[in-house]
Amino acid sequence: MRLIIMRLNSKRSRYLAKHRTLAWLRRHGMPIVVMLLTIAVILHQGSTRIDLWLLDGLSELKASPSSDDIVIVAIDERSLSQLGSWPWPRELHAHLLDRLHGARAVALDLIIADPSPQPESDLELARAMRRHGHVYLPIVVENAEGKPKEVAPLPALVAAAKGLGTLDFERDSDGLIRRFYLHSGLGAPVWPAFATSVLGTTRKAVPPGSMATLDGWARSGERQIPYFSGKVGYPTLSYVDVLGSTGNIDAIQGKIVYVGVTVRGMGDVYRTPVSDMPGVVINAAATQGAMEGSLIKTLDADWLTWLLLCPALLWLLVHPFIRPTSVLAVGCGAALALLLCSVTAYFAFRFWLPLASLALILLVSVLVESIIDQQRFKKLALTDALTGVGNRLCFNESFRSAINMPNGRQRPIGLMILDIDNFKLYNDHFGHAAGDDVLRRVGSVLLAACPRKGLAARIGGEEFAILLPGAGKGEMNAVAESVRANLEALRIPHPANGGGIVTCSVGVVCRAVGAEGNQRELFVEADEALYEAKKNGRNQVRVAGRTIVPVSPAAA
Numbered sequence: 113m114r115l116i117i118m119r120l121n122s123k124r125s126r127y128l129a130k131h132r133t134l135a136w137l138r139r140h141g142m143p144i145v146v147m148l149l150t151i152a153v154i155l156h157q158g159s160t161r162i163d164l165w166l167l168d169g170l171s172e173l174k175a176s177p178s179s180d181d182i183v184i185v186a187i188d189e190r191s192l193s194q195l196g197s198w199p200w201p202r203e204l205h206a207h208l209l210d211r212l213h214g215a216r217a218v219a220l221d222l223i224i225a226d227p228s229p230q231p232e233s234d235l236e237l238a239r240a241m242r243r244h245g246h247v248y249l250p251i252v253v254e255n256a257e258g259k260p261k262e263v264a265p266l267p268a269l270v271a272a273a274k275g276l277g278t279l280d281f282e283r284d285s286d287g288l289i290r291r292f293y294l295h296s297g298l299g300a301p302v303w304p305a306f307a308t309s310v311l312g313t314t315r316k317a318v319p320p321g322s323m324a325t326l327d328g329w330a331r332s333g334e335r336q337i338p339y340f341s342g343k344v345g346y347p348t349l350s351y352v353d354v355l356g357s358t359g360n361i362d363a364i365q366g367k368i369v370y371v372g373v374t375v376r377g378m379g380d381v382y383r384t385p386v387s388d389m390p391g392v393v394i395n396a397a398a399t400q401g402a403m404e405g406s407l408i409k410t411l412d413a414d415w416l417t418w419l420l421l422c423p424a425l426l427w428l429l430v431h432p433f434i435r436p437t438s439v440l441a442v443g444c445g446a447a448l449a450l451l452l453c454s455v456t457a458y459f460a461f462r463f464w465l466p467l468a469s470l471a472l473i474l475l476v477s478v479l480v481e482s483i484i485d486q487q488r489f490k491k492l493a494l495t496d497a498l499t500g501v502g503n504r505l506c507f508n509e510s511f512r513s514a515i516n517m518p519n520g521r522q523r524p525i526g527l528m529i530l531d532i533d534n535f536k537l538y539n540d541h542f543g544h545a546a547g548d549d550v551l552r553r554v555g556s557v558l559l560a561a562c563p564r565k566g567l568a569a570r571i572g573g574e575e576f577a578i579l580l581p582g583a584g585k586g587e588m589n590a591v592a593e594s595v596r597a598n599l600e601a602l603r604i605p606h607p608a609n610g611g612g613i614v615t616c617s618v619g620v621v622c623r624a625v626g627a628e629g630n631q632r633e634l635f636v637e638a639d640e641a642l643y644e645a646k647k648n649g650r651n652q653v654r655v656a657g658r659t660i661v662p663v664s665p666a667a668a
């Protein structure tokens with residue numbers, strides 16, 4: 113006896129543990145999914161496609177036209193066809209610089225790191241740079257066997273340059289260039305960006321070699337480039353035209369002049385949210401942003417982690433206190449608030465907060481949660497809370513849809529109605545709570561015996577039914593008899609019933625019905641059969657019109 117109680121206790125605690133786990137998962141499952149997805153977004157450095165998509169949309173809204181203060185001198189197809197293939201003798205660049213004397217600054221967007229075969233031409237270029245006085249050169253970072261390596265211009269050019277700056281743009285996950293760094297360098301971010309160095313507002317460039325060279329490329333001051341609107345772009349002169357000009361060139365007077373390659377085949381054209389752009393134009397856009405104060409600031413990695421983690425954590429903490437019916441509204445409100453934060457920070461403070469993916473995760477999670485809840489509520493509305501079988505509403509709906517065949521077609525329907533014998537006496541003897549236990553066990557017997565295509569339901573106080581669409585008479589009768597026999601086999605003590613145990617009587621009807629099939633008729637037939645079973649001594653199955661199972665020996 114003790115062993116049985118222990119087994120029952122362990123079964124019960126397993127059942128409770130399972131249900132506690134399910135309830136916990138229902139309460140916290142979706143917020144945990146939100147948290148896990150947020151961590152994935154953090155690992156993605158907050159630049160998922162949805163964030164980039166929002167960023168591009170905002171940039172487009174905020175974009176201003178290209179500045180007239182910047183002019184591009186393009187090494188274009190025409191210049192190449194007239195001046196010969198690349199690289200050109202460096203005296204040509206020296207001559208070009210002499211034509212650009214009216215320019216406020218010249219950004220020579222070319223990497224001149226190797227000495228030319230004629231050393232005199234390098235010196236000629238250095239002299240031209242000195243004559244001009246406002247020529248800026250780029251430093252690039254190269255990957256040398258897995259380690260970053262600074263590639264600076266020739267020392268004679270470095271000495272002649274007004275300033276140096278790094279070309280340090282970052283490709284986003286979609287391969288587009290949107291951001292650059294105000295400072296970067298090997299070991300420490302000591303160099304200004306090339307795009308901002310030409311404004312002369314950043315600190316003076318340090319000659320290469322004078323800084324500590326630690327492993328690793330260091331960066332600071334990440335900024336998003338606000339690309340200009342429209343397709344016009346910066347005023348552009350062909351390199352060969354500038355070289356061939358005599359006298360002052362009006363277009364460059366007092367302007368910042370970028371000299372760079374615009375020919376696609378020379379590997380200096382990149383994808384941007386606006387269009388494919390030569391590197392020189394991307395630099396010019398970054399310079400314009402710095403000039404107009406419209407560069408968009410971003411958060412560094414630590415702040416970004418907190419920015420994304422905090423709302424997800426808050427949702428995890430607050431979620432259990434939100435009523436299930438309000439989760440959808442609160443979640444949608446929170447997602448909208450996150451988006452508004454992003455938009456406001458962008459327009460009011462020129463700050464990019466990548467919160468769009470988190471907003472989307474939240475939105476999808478509350479939608480999924482509300483769909484799951486709806487399904488659960490629907491299931492609860494159709495389930496009998498005491499026994500776990502279908503309730504009367506579920507039975508009526510299944511009955512109606514099983515009977516209503518299209519085009520007057522007919523199909524067999526099996527229906528059995530079960531009533532516990534002398535149940536009132538059981539309640540009177542053992543109490544209502546014990547009666548409830550019996551009802552629960554009858555429910556389990558029905559669920560075990562009911563085929564998958566059928567429905568087991570509690571249709572009244574101690575009245576149950578099994579509906580079996582498409583069942584033949586043999587199958588239906590077998591199901592009915594197995595329910596009766598299985599309940600009898602449980603041998604639940606019931607001193608006031610025949611045989612001293614709980615038994616049931618069952619009425620069965622099985623026949624073909626069509627569109628005109630009458631639910632009530634079928635039900636009355638089964639009920640009459642049940643009544644016959646009761647009248648005939650209980651604990652038996654009675655088929656409408658005839659008895660198929662003799663009175664059980666237990667009831668005899």
Ligand SMILES: Nc1nc2c(ncn2[C@@H]2O[C@H](COP(=O)(O)OP(=O)(O)OP(=O)(O)O)[C@@H](O)[C@H]2O)c(=O)[nH]1
Pocket residue numbers: 531532533534535536537539543544545546547548551572573574646
């Ligand atoms: N414990 C419990 N009893 C219920 C529930 N619903 C109905 N009953 C009881 O079921 C009993 C049904 O009694 P009767 O309709 O007189 O039928 P019976 O005693 O089973 O007699 P026969 O059907 O003729 O064998 C009543 O005492 C109801 O109170 C319920 O949810 N829980």
